[in-house]
Amino acid sequence: MKKLVIKSFLYFVLILCVLEVLVRVFHLTKDYPVRIVDEYNVEKWKPNQEGYSVTGNRRQNFSKFYINSSGYNSYREFTPSKDKVEIALVGDSFIEGFHQNYYNSIGKKIEDRLIDVEVYEYGYSGYDLADQLHLINQYESTFNLIDYVIIGIKFENDLNRGEYNIVQERIRLESPIYRAMRQIKLLVYLQNIGAFDAPRELMRKLLSRRNDNVVIISEQEEIRLQKELETNYIKNFENLVKIYNFDKERFILFLDSKKNPLIFLEYLHHNNFKFIDFSKALSDTKIPTTLIYDKHWNNHGRNIIAELIANYIKLTM
Amino acid sequence: MIFNSLEFFIFLFIVYILYWFVFKKSLKAQNILILLASYTFYAWWDWRFLSLILLSTIVDYFVAKKIDSNTIQSKRKLWLWVSVFFNVGLLGFFKYYNFFVDSWIDMFSVFGYTIKSTWTLRIILPVGISFYTFQTMSYSFDVYYKKLKPTTDFLSFATFVSFFPQLVAGPIERASNLLSQILKKRVFSYDQAVGGLKLILWGLFKKVVIADSLGPIVDDIFSNYSQYPASTLILGVTLFSFQVYGDFSGYSDIAIGTAKLFGVELKSNFKFPQFSRNVAEYWQRWHVSLSTWFRHYVYIPLGGSRVSKLKSVRNICIIFLISGFWHGANWTFVFWGAFHALAFIPVFLMGRNTIYKDSVVGENTFLPSLTEIGQVLLTFSIVTFSRIFFRSESITDAFKFIKKIVTNFSYETYNHPMGYRMIDYYVLIVLFILYEYSIRKDERSPFKFKYKAIRFVAYALVILGMLLFYDSSMDRSFIYFQF
Numbered sequence: 001m002k003k004l005v006i007k008s009f010l011y012f013v014l015i016l017c018v019l020e021v022l023v024r025v026f027h028l029t030k031d032y033p034v035r036i037v038d039e040y041n042v043e044k045w046k047p048n049q050e051g052y053s054v055t056g057n058r059r060q061n062f063s064k065f066y067i068n069s070s071g072y073n074s075y076r077e078f079t080p081s082k083d084k085v086e087i088a089l090v091g092d093s094f095i096e097g098f099h100q101n102y103y104n105s106i107g108k109k110i111e112d113r114l115i116d117v118e119v120y121e122y123g124y125s126g127y128d129l130a131d132q133l134h135l136i137n138q139y140e141s142t143f144n145l146i147d148y149v150i151i152g153i154k155f156e157n158d159l160n161r162g163e164y165n166i167v168q169e170r171i172r173l174e175s176p177i178y179r180a181m182r183q184i185k186l187l188v189y190l191q192n193i194g195a196f197d198a199p200r201e202l203m204r205k206l207l208s209r210r211n212d213n214v215v216i217i218s219e220q221e222e223i224r225l226q227k228e229l230e231t232n233y234i235k236n237f238e239n240l241v242k243i244y245n246f247d248k249e250r251f252i253l254f255l256d257s258k259k260n261p262l263i264f265l266e267y268l269h270h271n272n273f274k275f276i277d278f279s280k281a282l283s284d285t286k287i288p289t290t291l292i293y294d295k296h297w298n299n300h301g302r303n304i305i306a307e308l309i310a311n312y313i314k315l316t317m
Numbered sequence: 318m319i320f321n322s323l324e325f326f327i328f329l330f331i332v333y334i335l336y337w338f339v340f341k342k343s344l345k346a347q348n349i350l351i352l353l354a355s356y357t358f359y360a361w362w363d364w365r366f367l368s369l370i371l372l373s374t375i376v377d378y379f380v381a382k383k384i385d386s387n388t389i390q391s392k393r394k395l396w397l398w399v400s401v402f403f404n405v406g407l408l409g410f411f412k413y414y415n416f417f418v419d420s421w422i423d424m425f426s427v428f429g430y431t432i433k434s435t436w437t438l439r440i441i442l443p444v445g446i447s448f449y450t451f452q453t454m455s456y457s458f459d460v461y462y463k464k465l466k467p468t469t470d471f472l473s474f475a476t477f478v479s480f481f482p483q484l485v486a487g488p489i490e491r492a493s494n495l496l497s498q499i500l501k502k503r504v505f506s507y508d509q510a511v512g513g514l515k516l517i518l519w520g521l522f523k524k525v526v527i528a529d530s531l532g533p534i535v536d537d538i539f540s541n542y543s544q545y546p547a548s549t550l551i552l553g554v555t556l557f558s559f560q561v562y563g564d565f566s567g568y569s570d571i572a573i574g575t576a577k578l579f580g581v582e583l584k585s586n587f588k589f590p591q592f593s594r595n596v597a598e599y600w601q602r603w604h605v606s607l608s609t610w611f612r613h614y615v616y617i618p619l620g621g622s623r624v625s626k627l628k629s630v631r632n633i634c635i636i637f638l639i640s641g642f643w644h645g646a647n648w649t650f651v652f653w654g655a656f657h658a659l660a661f662i663p664v665f666l667m668g669r670n671t672i673y674k675d676s677v678v679g680e681n682t683f684l685p686s687l688t689e690i691g692q693v694l695l696t697f698s699i700v701t702f703s704r705i706f707f708r709s710e711s712i713t714d715a716f717k718f719i720k721k722i723v724t725n726f727s728y729e730t731y732n733h734p735m736g737y738r739m740i741d742y743y744v745l746i747v748l749f750i751l752y753e754y755s756i757r758k759d760e761r762s763p764f765k766f767k768y769k770a771i772r773f774v775a776y777a778l779v780i781l782g783m784l785l786f787y788d789s790s791m792d793r794s795f796i797y798f799q800f
Contacts, residue, residue: 015776
């Protein structure tokens with residue numbers, strides 16, 4: 001028995017080592033760029049780093065990212081000036097685009113469709129409207145030189161706070177323990193393929209047996225809560241717009257009207273906020289516009305988005 | 318609790334530690350632990366059906382004693398029928414009751430009578446019922462045929478009936494093999510434990526990598542067969558052949574491996590059936606424990622092949638039809654059984670049903686001969702074709718599926734329903750076939766390599782394969798649990 005225990009342990013450790021090597025050699029999992037909070041209290045990626053983003057067990061999506069000197073994933077540096085036409089795309093992971101090669105991003109596709117226009121992609125996973133407006137506000141001198149600022153917004157995700165503050169949960173991911181764990185590529189790979197879902201589910205089951213107080217909400221109550229939530233979100237929007245000097249002339253919201261409640265769309269109309277709605281453009285195509293493994297836009301989806309933005313700019317130029 | 322779940326491995330670890338460290342001192346202690354563990358394992362699904370196992374155990378324990386104590390043949394037979402009626406009755410009620418009622422109603426509707434189905438019941442099929450009822454019956458049969466003396470140790474007998482590694486999906490063990498081991502104190506053996514771990518690893522690979530990864534493709538093709546061209550339907554049924562093999566043989570390997578960890582040797586259930594050279598050889602290699610059961614307790618008592626050719630053919634038809642019906646309460650399984658009978662009979666009439674009994678393809682060479690390759694491909698095609706019946710939801714679906722292949726052949730590239738690369742699966746299947754071919758001579762040693770380093774690489778690759786094809790969102794239950 002002793003021999004079995006010792007040998008099993010030895011084999012277990014050796015196999016883990018071999019798997020770690022294989023995961024690294026075949027680059028089966030993604031690289032995590034380092035995140036920072038800069039001197040303006042803006043959360044972004046540490047400038048000048050590169051790596052690969054991988055999705056799926058078998059590297060089904062493999063793309064290179066490059067974080068420029070401004071701290072965003074982009075094929076170009078952000079150097080706005082008065083004599084050029086520039087567009088800033090400010091948004092979350094959809095604009096950040098780790099799921100695509102950095103040189104094949106929405107920004108690049110927009111540039112290909114316009115003449116002498118530079119596109120700056122200020123995308124960062126998890127950014128909500130507060131993050132985005134805080135960034136624009138803190139880098140006011142830079143953004144004042146940019147002709148068009150397009151801001152991505154998802155009503156249900158991006159308006160749950162009315163003022164910016166650093167999201168501690170994200171910053172905690174840069175603690176020494178998390179950084180050390182990310183150095184073990186096998187661990188990262190296992191987490192990404194859902195290998196820890198089973199233990200997590202088991203824990204959840206065990207805990208839910210202890211606290212199985214299920215609250216049942218009636219339909220009317222649900223409607224009332226939804227309305228209350230929408231009102232709060234609109235209040236948050238109003239607050240953010242006010243605090244961070246939202247420029248209605250240059251700033252254009254970018255949204256999917258199907259994923260925003262009518263009340264919010266009407267609010268935007270009434271208050272003369274400009275917005276581009278990409279809902280119809282995406283739903284009109286029969287070819288899938290998102291990736292297999294996640295909801296991010298695939299190459300076709302990005303082409304449609306780029307076309308839509310380029311056409312909008314052409315019309316307003 | 319399924320074999321490929323975290324719960325099972327935690328359970329296995331706890332039971333293993335208790336077995337070899339706390340309960341190892343006496344046979345009684347070992348059996349008490351195994352019995353408790355087996356009942357816990359079964360109760361994880363539905364504790365209410367534990368009563369059925371217990372009832373089946375009690376009935377066959379006493380019936381066997383009655384059979385043995387009687388010297389008058391008619392009385393012995395009567396007691397045997399008690400066991401058969403009880404177990405088949407149990408199976409019939411839980412598994413086939415609704416099927417018979419529905420079939421009866423359908424038959425009347427053919428003659429223009431409409432009967433409202435008020436007789437059907439909402440019955441849950443107790444998991445493993447087809448397996449443990451057959452196992453307990455085999456005990457009564459063996460006592461009846463005087464191949465075995467009945468045990469007086471009820472605890473050991475209950476452990477034999479409910480032995481958790483093979484309780485829910487076999488291998489269906491005969492008492493002469495399993496009970497005799499349970500009646501003796503098990504002693505730890507390093508080689509046996511290592512052999513068990515290797516089988517568990519290989520079984521998990523077959524389940525996680527082969528069966529589970531092919532599942533969504535097969536489900537998609539069989540659910541939407543009317544929309545796909547014939548080439549895709551052929552692909553679907555071919556992949557189903559690998560899926561069901563990976564699923565069931567994977568389960569059996571884990572069961573055999575787990576039993577080995579507890580010092581018990583179960584019989585092999587799969588012997589690389591995909592390399593069979595005719596349908597008869599296939600049945601000597603596929604679900605061996607069930608085939609053996611039918612041969613011993615149905616085919617041979619009916620006269621087997623020692624009667625006239627005509628009667629032998631009748632016997633073959635009977636065992637294949639029962640075997641088909643055993644798989645499920647659906648006419649698709651009866652057709653599947655009938656198809657195999659039709660494929661088996663010519664082999665039997667040509668006297669070729671036992672010629673490959675003691676050999677494997679490429680017996681004395683590394684590569685198979687061209688003739689063997691042809692034979693293997695033909696057998697695989699026949700067996701795969703039969704799987705259309707096995708997998709289809711209804712007999713109408715099965716015939717529509719076949720009709721589309723036969724009368725409307727067209728080719729189109731198939732895309733994975735979730736958009737994954739199909740080439741990954743084709744490469745996987747080819748590598749799997751080549752590997753299984755390389756180990757074809759010993760189904761119980763999937764990592765039989767001379768050099769430790771090669772063996773180690775094989776372990777690492779198998780685990781890597783599991784990671785590459787693991788899908789946490791997948792329904793991971795075993796196909797044969799539904800039987």
